[in-house]
Amino acid sequence: MSVEVAMTDAVTERVSAPLGMRKNGKQWHEPRKAFRPKAGNQTYEKRQEERKAMAAVKAKEREMKDEKEVTRVLRIQTLKEKRAKKEERERYEKMAETMHRKRVERLKRKEKRNKMLKS
Structure with missing residues (x-):
């Protein structure tokens, strides 16, 4: 029993040890920790995995955009x-109103031949 009490006293003593007066005089602020800019860095392998995942997402987005563009172009083309x-x-x-039906049909055939020659 006395061992348990001694251990809890040691733990509380370590945690709440007074640090004394702060140099800047702002005792009401929490004590700051050391600035460690590289603390959150990841390993090279982890960064590579993230890059691969991002590349896969970008490829999928590009594929979806291309499909959407193809359908849009196809729709526009059919409309035209x-x-x-x-x-x-x-x-x-309109031509049939003023001309004879057979002459209009002849003109149609002639225009089709010209279109085929141009293509």
Whole structure:
């Protein structure tokens, strides 16, 4: 019993030992610890692992952005094609109002041949 009391007294004595007056006179502040700038540094392997993980995340983000861009470009392209077809159909309808139907069909075939030659 006396051993336990002696050990607890030693522990409390070590913890609450008075440090005396502080040099700067600010006794109400907590005592500061030594400044150790390299205390939070990680090992090289740990940094390499983090870099690999970040690279994987960036690659996935880039892949997702590329997929999104492809779908956007495809949607725009189909819209442009659809509008061009509609415009051409309307142009032929307008021509059909003033010209004969067979002449309009001949012009269509001729324009298609020209388009094929240009491509």
